Structures are given as structure tokens and as C-alpha cells.
Amino acid sequence: MTAVTERPGTEIGKRRTRKEDQHLITGHSTFVDNMVLPGMAYLAILRSPMAHARITSIDASPARERPGVIAAFTGRDFADSQGNLPCAWPVTPDMVNPGYPSLAVTQVNFAGDAVAVVAARTRAQALDALEAVEVDYDPLPAVIDLEAALAEGAPLVHPNTTSNKCYTWSFESGAAGTGGAITDALAAAEVTVSRRFVQQRLSPSFMEPRSTVVQPNGDGITIWSATQIPHILRTMLALTLGIPEHKVRAIAPDVGGGFGGKIRITPEEVICTLVARKLDRPVKYTESRSETLLAAHHGRAQIQDITVTAQRDGTVTGLDVHLLADLGAYLSMIGPGIPLLGAFMYPGIYKIPAYRFVCDGVFTTKVPTDAYRGAGRPEATYAVERIMTELASELGMDQIELRRKNWIKHEEFPFTSVAGLTYDTGDYEAATGRAVELMGWDELKREQQARRAAGNPVQLGLGVSTYTEMCGIAPSRVLGSLNFGSGGWEHASVRVLPTGKVQVVTGISPHGQGHETGFSQIVADRLGIPFEDVEIIHGDTLTSPKGLDTYGSRSLVVGGIAVVKALDKVIEKARRIAAHLLEASEGDLDFEAGSFQVKGSPGSSVSMTDIALAAFTAHNLPDGMEPSLDSDATFDPVNFSFPHGTHLCAVEVDTETGFVTIPKYVCVDDCGNPINPLLIEGQVHGGVAEGIGQALHEEVVYDDAGNLATGTFVDYTPPSAADLPSFITDLTVTPSTDNPLGAKGVGEAGTIGATPAVINAITDALRPYGVNDIQMPATPERVWRAVHGSQGGAS
Ligand code: MCN
Numbered sequence: 001m002t003a004v005t006e007r008p009g010t011e012i013g014k015r016r017t018r019k020e021d022q023h024l025i026t027g028h029s030t031f032v033d034n035m036v037l038p039g040m041a042y043l044a045i046l047r048s049p050m051a052h053a054r055i056t057s058i059d060a061s062p063a064r065e066r067p068g069v070i071a072a073f074t075g076r077d078f079a080d081s082q083g084n085l086p087c088a089w090p091v092t093p094d095m096v097n098p099g100y101p102s103l104a105v106t107q108v109n110f111a112g113d114a115v116a117v118v119a120a121r122t123r124a125q126a127l128d129a130l131e132a133v134e135v136d137y138d139p140l141p142a143v144i145d146l147e148a149a150l151a152e153g154a155p156l157v158h159p160n161t162t163s164n165k166c167y168t169w170s171f172e173s174g175a176a177g178t179g180g181a182i183t184d185a186l187a188a189a190e191v192t193v194s195r196r197f198v199q200q201r202l203s204p205s206f207m208e209p210r211s212t213v214v215q216p217n218g219d220g221i222t223i224w225s226a227t228q229i230p231h232i233l234r235t236m237l238a239l240t241l242g243i244p245e246h247k248v249r250a251i252a253p254d255v256g257g258g259f260g261g262k263i264r265i266t267p268e269e270v271i272c273t274l275v276a277r278k279l280d281r282p283v284k285y286t287e288s289r290s291e292t293l294l295a296a297h298h299g300r301a302q303i304q305d306i307t308v309t310a311q312r313d314g315t316v317t318g319l320d321v322h323l324l325a326d327l328g329a330y331l332s333m334i335g336p337g338i339p340l341l342g343a344f345m346y347p348g349i350y351k352i353p354a355y356r357f358v359c360d361g362v363f364t365t366k367v368p369t370d371a372y373r374g375a376g377r378p379e380a381t382y383a384v385e386r387i388m389t390e391l392a393s394e395l396g397m398d399q400i401e402l403r404r405k406n407w408i409k410h411e412e413f414p415f416t417s418v419a420g421l422t423y424d425t426g427d428y429e430a431a432t433g434r435a436v437e438l439m440g441w442d443e444l445k446r447e448q449q450a451r452r453a454a455g456n457p458v459q460l461g462l463g464v465s466t467y468t469e470m471c472g473i474a475p476s477r478v479l480g481s482l483n484f485g486s487g488g489w490e491h492a493s494v495r496v497l498p499t500g501k502v503q504v505v506t507g508i509s510p511h512g513q514g515h516e517t518g519f520s521q522i523v524a525d526r527l528g529i530p531f532e533d534v535e536i537i538h539g540d541t542l543t544s545p546k547g548l549d550t551y552g553s554r555s556l557v558v559g560g561i562a563v564v565k566a567l568d569k570v571i572e573k574a575r576r577i578a579a580h581l582l583e584a585s586e587g588d589l590d591f592e593a594g595s596f597q598v599k600g601s602p603g604s605s606v607s608m609t610d611i612a613l614a615a616f617t618a619h620n621l622p623d624g625m626e627p628s629l630d631s632d633a634t635f636d637p638v639n640f641s642f643p644h645g646t647h648l649c650a651v652e653v654d655t656e657t658g659f660v661t662i663p664k665y666v667c668v669d670d671c672g673n674p675i676n677p678l679l680i681e682g683q684v685h686g687g688v689a690e691g692i693g694q695a696l697h698e699e700v701v702y703d704d705a706g707n708l709a710t711g712t713f714v715d716y717t718p719p720s721a722a723d724l725p726s727f728i729t730d731l732t733v734t735p736s737t738d739n740p741l742g743a744k745g746v747g748e749a750g751t752i753g754a755t756p757a758v759i760n761a762i763t764d765a766l767r768p769y770g771v772n773d774i775q776m777p778a779t780p781e782r783v784w785r786a787v788h789g790s791q792g793g794a795s
Contacts, residue, residue, distance in 0.1 A: 042125070049111060075103035096166050150324075182355065186307070193310075196306075200776055208256025209292050214283055223251070226256065229263055230509055257511055264297065299373075305321070310395070327368065339359045350403075381753070386773075393767065410430070426644050426734055431732045464757060467645060467749075487636065488554070491634045494629075499613070507548060511550065516536040519560060558637055573629055577611050578606050643744040644670050645753050657784065658780035666728045673733060673741055673742040689750075691751045692724060
């Protein structure tokens with residue numbers, strides 16, 4: 001571990017403000033909804049008001065008579081052409097996939113399922129005409145509760161299946177017969193703690209609603225979409241609709257956030273494409289916020305049964321996890337695999353000798369689930385960090401002491417966890433030590449004791465959460481072994497222009513992370529050229545044809561490293577040109593601050609700018625050398641990336657009102673070498689806010705009939721700045737040994753660390769009241785009920 005310092009004279013490590021913000025916040029941005037194309041029709045989508053019903057009749061023709069309406073279609077109009085939305089992660093060979101039409105044809109399976117689409121001259125006309133579409137539904141029973149869905153005789157979500165179970169995926173590890181295997185661990189345990197945790201459904205609250213424009217173009221299309229994945233969208237759209245892939249151009253222009261919520265091909269993108277091609281004119285669809293909540297995919301939605309076994313001295317001997325994962329009504333693009341991304345992370349930062357994980361994926365009549373920031377890893381971290389705190393309580397040990405006893409020590413890396421992942425580096429002692437210091441932990445403990453002794457109605461609670469996570473979502477081979485439908489590599493091209501300015505084309509697709517800034521710093525640092533001389537190009541399959549886009553905190557540790565690899569090729573070629581121009585041997589040249597210099601002759605040098613011109617004019621290049629310094633690279637990592645950190649949270653719980661406030665929040669994250677600490681702080685702040693949102697504020701609620709009860713931001717309530725404290729953040733630096741920048745990902749870290757820290761703090765505050773768990777979000781009502789004994793403790 002080293003302290004964070006800026007490397008003077010270099011770009012990497014500088015707190016640069018974001019270069020993209022100038023464009024984004026001065027009205028020069030192009031979000032999809034800003035686009036207007038000649039002859040464009042506006043679409044509105046009619047959605048099922050019922051959670052589960054057969055469509056007995058449907059007629060869109062009355063809508064066609066409404067003012068401004070150009071056309072109206074139902075699922076039946078596209079029954080033969082719409083295909084099924086693809087599921088790219090068949091997690092088991094026998095996984096049940098009932099099919100996922102973009103427009104329902106015979107049956108609706110969640111409230112919000114699309115049944116008809118109207119195209120009109122204006123958006124208002126399209127919306128008005130929706131009410132004229134006539135639909136008769138024959139209601140079917142809603143399937144809401146996960147356990148009831150699996151019970152014998154439960155109503156089936158899909159008539160073409162025999163059960164609501166989609167798959168069972170399991171994993172077991174540990175040395176059998178040596179006290180390692182989970183059955184031995186359970187039998188031999190001196191202490192066993194079990195809990196059921198519920199990961200409530202969440203909606204990724206991106207700022208820009210999903211929006212799509214499609215322009216037909218002969219036998220192809222151009223699609224602009226508020227998506228995280230233009231490259232994957234192109235391929236998936238081609239596969240779904242049978243359009244030749246080379247005839248699809250996908251563009252993600254400025255995109256206002258995603259948080260995993262824009263990681264899949266959506267029904268709306270397919271509907272826009274179908275209608276645009278049918279009408280042979282451009283169309284646009286932009287959802288309202290209520291439609292986002294009603295129809296965009298949700299995240300989390302799991303029931304976690306977890307048991308930890310230990311010796312009386314606190315040594316953890318085993319971990320047993322059983323999940324019920326709510327997949328919703330259909331299989332979203334990577335929905336079934338989200339729990340698997342957590343499966344490998346339950347052991348967290350600990351040396352646990354025996355581990356079992358079983359997950360049942362379940363169909364319900366709710367919106368399909370898919371990625372939400374952290375995707376599987378926040379859920380795993382929550383369960384293990386909560387159960388560690390409960391174990392500490394059971395043993396009468398300090399929460400941090402128990403973790404210290406079991407975590408992997410910094411000198412033990414590389415370490416292969418019981419889940420089979422090899423963590424390259426880490427220093428949990430350092431991050432925790434720094435967090436404890438910044439928190440003033442011991443002083444707060446004394447304050448807690450004083451309040452308890454005085455019977456203060458506002459109790460203080462202290463929560464801890466330590467985490468590591470697997471991000472990067474590569475290597476490709478490992479993804480293949482898990483049946484993931486894609487590789488995990490990333491691509492970059494570097495173009496050196498005649499004047500020495502540099503354009504980098506990357507396959508990642510930013511939607512708020514500040515990649516143009518971070519990547520420009522990497523280029524400026526490596527080539528020794530001014531930061532301002534670099535441009536980053538992305539998000540259009542025509543101009544950046546190869547790539548796998550942005551999710552899983554992969555952009556820097558996969559996409560950024562592809563840039564480094566391409567830059568190294570540029571430097572290698574530039575060195576050959578420099579040697580030729582300086583009449584020196586390549587080995588005699590030093591490359592520093594953007595110039596090649598003959599060792600020991602400071603006057604004899606040539607700059608990168610001069611070399612760029614020489615490569616362009618090609619007047620005097622080494623024999624046989626191709627003009628141009630441009631280069632390409634594709635990078636497939638050898639390992640996942642394993643950032644880690646320690647989050648500490650202090651809460652004040654008003655035992656009379658149930659109201660929880662957070663007076664102090666400290667997090668110390670370690671993402672290896674920081675490229676830009678300011679960008680990292682932004683990522684951590686946003687992530688922590690979302691993690692606190694899950695702990696205290698947010699929940700998608702369905703009633704028993706499957707109606708969404710949280711259809712606006714009045715009911716679904718992400719925290720605002722006023723709900724949050726000023727976060728105290730810091731970094732420790734334990735460089736990765738798996739990539740040349742020594743960096744690890746950070747885009748999801750805050751979300752992963754925050755949620756258990758908050759709930760551990762609340763249970764810490766309320767332990768004297770006999771409360772040892774609280775269902776998320778810990779609303780004032782839930783907290784009050786827990787304190788007053790009517791609900792809340794673990795059974
Ligand atoms: N970075 C750095 N040094 C490091 C690691 C990262 O300076 N050692 C910087 C990078 O240059 C980048 C940012 O931190 O600007 C995040 O990088 P990375 O960890 O590679 O994560 P990604 O860019 O791949 O972002 C994806 C991640 C995910 S999965 C979600 S969800 C998410 C998130 O990032 N959604 C976001 N952050 C978001 N931020 C915004 N504003 N909006 C979203 O929708």
C-alpha cells in the first residue's frame with residue numbers, strides 16, 4: 001500500500017476536471033430526444049394495465065382515426081417478424097426460456113408489458129390515440145411471491161412451461177473430508193448463524209429516460225439510442241430481426257446515465273425498428289419517468305438464505321448460501337446470470353475454507369430483472385457483511401476484530417478464494433486502518449456508550465462493511481466457461497494526425513463516467529503530449545466499429561488498457577522512425593516528455609510531433625516502412641479486477657419516530673493506481689448515494705394483484721443531496737499486478753460498499769432493543785416497528 005500522490009510532470013494521477021462537461025452542461029449536448037429528423041413520426045406505446053392476462057381481442061384501428069395518427073400496430077401485426085428478445089446468458093443447459101416478444105401477442109405477463117404502438121405526427125397525438133386502442137383481457141392470477149411461485153400447483157406465468165422455476169445453478173467448493181466441505185463445516189460448527197435477507201427490487205434511476213430514434217436506410221437502419229451498449233445492440237438487433245449486421249449502425253450519442261439500466265436490447269428499441277421499417281420513415285420514442293419505473297428492467301430482487309459457521313474464537317469455517325432470484329416475467333439479456341456475478345463474491349475478503357452456493361431463478365409476473373450497478377456483487381457483499389456483523393454479535397466480538405481475524409492478509413496475495421478466484425493484490429488492513437482513523441471510530445464508540453447509558457432516545461449506531469469485487473468482466477475464456485454469450489475483450493485505435501494531435505477510437509461507451517478525461521490523461525501521459533491534444537471518439541459502430549461497451553467497471557481496466565497497448569505500438573514505430581532520423585540505433589534512444597533523445601547527447605532529439613509529420617509525409621522513412629503512426633490493439637485481460645475498500649457509517653436512530661440520519665460516512669477505497677482521483681471521487685460519491693438509497697429509501701413495490709405501486713418519484717424515492725451527508729472519502733493504493741497501469745475498476749465500488757455499512761449501523765444502534773435485522777429500505781415505519789417489537793427482528 002502506498003499513499004496517493006500526484007506524479008509531478010505526468011498526467012496520470014492528476015485531479016483534472018472533466019473535459020466533456022463543457023459540452024454537456026453548456027447546451028451543446030445531443031441526447032437522443034433532442035434529435036429531429038425530416039418526416040419523423042413519434043411513437044407511444046400502450047402497456048398492459050394487468051399483471052397477467054390473456055389478450056382475447058385487440059383492435060388498433062380506432063386509433064388510426066385519431067388526429068395526427070400515421071399508423072397503429074398491435075403485437076399481431078408483427079407476430080411473424082418481431083422474433084424474441086435475446087437472452088445472452090443461458091446459465092444452465094436446461095434453463096427454461098419461454099420467449100420474450102417485444103409486443104405481446106396472446107398474453108401479457110407483467111403490468112407494463114407492451115401491447116400496441118401508435119405512430120403520429122407529434123408525441124402528444126400519439127399518446128392521445130393510445131386510449132382508442134381496444135383491448136379485452138381475460139385475467140390470470142398474478143405470480144408475485146417467490147416461494148409461492150415455486151409451490152406445487154402454483155399458477156404458471158407461462159403456459160408453455162411446467163413450473164415457474166427457470167433454472168437451478170449451484171457451486172460447491174472446499175476440501176471434503178478435511179473439515180473443509182460445507183456439510184462437514186455445518187456438522188462441526190461451534191457457532192452457526194443463519195439469516196434471511198431480502199434484496200428488494202430497485203429501479204436504476206438514470207437521469208435521461210430511455211429514448212430511441214430509428215432511421216430506415218434501404219435494407220438497413222441507423223439507430224440512435226440512450227444505451228450503454230451500442231456495439232452489443234447492433235449485433236442483438238441484427239440477430240433478433242434478421243437484419244444483416246453490417247446494415248445496422250448503432251449510435252449512443254450523449255447518454256445521461258445508465259447504472260446498468262441501459263445494458264440490454266429493449267422491447268422499445270425493437271418496436272421502433274419494426275415500425276420505422278414498416279412505415280419507411282424515421283421514428284422516435286422517448287419514455288416518461290413513469291414508464292421507466294413501469295417497464296425498464298429492475299435490479300436486485302433476491303431472497304438470500306445465508307448460514308455462516310465458525311469456531312468460538314471467531315474463525316469462520318464455512319458459508320452456505322441459497323438464493324431465490326426473481327427474474328420477472330421474461331429472461332432479459334443477461335438477467336439470469338446476474339446472481340452468478342455474485343456467486344463468486346460471497347466469500348468476500350475472507351479466508352473461508354468451505355462454501356456452497358445454490359440459486360433458483362424464478363419467473364414472476366413482474367418487470368424482468370437485469371443489471372443494476374454492481375449486478376450481483378452488492379447483493380453478495382450485503383449478505384456476507386451483514387452475517388459477519390451478526391456473527392460478531394453472537395460471539396460478543398467487535399465487528400472489525402472479527403473481520404481482521406478472517407480476512408486475507410496483505411502478504412498472502414495472490415490469494416485464491418474458496419470460490420476459485422485469484423485476487424492479485426489487496427491490503428485490507430491499510431484501507432480499514434485509514435477508515436477507522438478518518439471516522440474517529442473509538443471516539444464514536446464512547447459516544448454510543450454514553451447515549452446508551454443515558455437512555456437517549458436518539459441512539460448512535462456504527463456500521464462497517466469491507467468488500468472486494470470482481471470487475472472488468474473478463475477474461476473471455478472465463479466468461480465462456482460460464483456460458484456468457486460474449487467475450488470480455490476491448491478494442492482501441494490510435495490515430496496520430498500529421499500535426500501530432502491524437503484521436504483515440506475506443507469500443508467503450510461512456511454515459512457519465514468521464515472517460516474522455518481519464519483516457520485523454522492516459523494518452524497524454526504515455527505519449528508525452530498535451531492533454532488538450534487528445535480526442536476520444538466512441539459510441540458509434542461506424543466510427544468505432546469494434547467494442548463491447550461499458551458495464552461491470554470494465555472501461556478503464558479493459559478499454560483503457562487496450563488504449564495503452566495501442567499507444568505502445570505507436571511508440572515502438574515512432575522509435576524506429578526517430579532512430580532513422582537521428583541516425584542512431586533504437587537502443588540508444590530514451591523516450592521522455594514526448595521526445596526521443598540520443599543517450600548522452602541532449603541536443604540530438606526529435607519530438608513526437610516531428611515524427612508524426614515524418615510518418616505522414618513519408619519522405620524519409622526507413623526502407624519498407626508503411627506511412628502513418630496509427631495503430632490498433634485488442635486487449636483481453638488475464639484476470640478480473642479486484643478493487644476493495646472499507647466503508648464505515650454512523651447513524652442516528654430516533655427510537656421514538658424511527659427516523660434514521662447519517663451524521664458521518666467514511667469510505668476508503670482501493671482501485672490500484674488512480675488515473676484521476678477527482679473522477680474516482682465522483683464515482684464513489686454517486687455509488688455511495690445509490691447504496692444508501694437501497695438501505696434507506698428505494699423499493700419497487702407491487703401489490704398482490706401485480707400492480708406497480710411505485711410508479712412515480714413520489715413513491716419510488718431515490719435520495720436527494722439533502723438526504724445525504726457530506727461523504728469523507730480517501731484512497732489507498734495497492735497496484736494491480738494484472739495490467740500495465742496497475743489500476744483496478746471503481747465504477748461500482750461505492751454501491752457495493754455502502755448498503756451493508758448502513759444496515760449494520762442501524763442494527764448496531766438497535767441491538768439493545770433486541771433488534772438484529774431490519775428489512776430494506778429501513779423506512780421510519782419499519783424502524784419504529786422494529787424498536788417497538790411489532791416487526792423487524794430476524795426470526
Ligand atoms: N478511474 C480512474 N482510476 C481508476 C479506475 C477508474 O481514474 N483506477 C476512472 C475512469 O477513468 C472512469 C471512472 O473512474 O472515468 C470509472 O471507471 P471504471 O471503474 O472503469 O468504470 P466504467 O467506466 O466501466 O463504468 C461502469 C460503472 C458501472 S458498471 C455503472 S452501473 C455506473 C458507473 O460505472 N454507471 C454510471 N458509474 C456511473 N457514473 C455515472 N455518472 N453514470 C452512470 O450511469
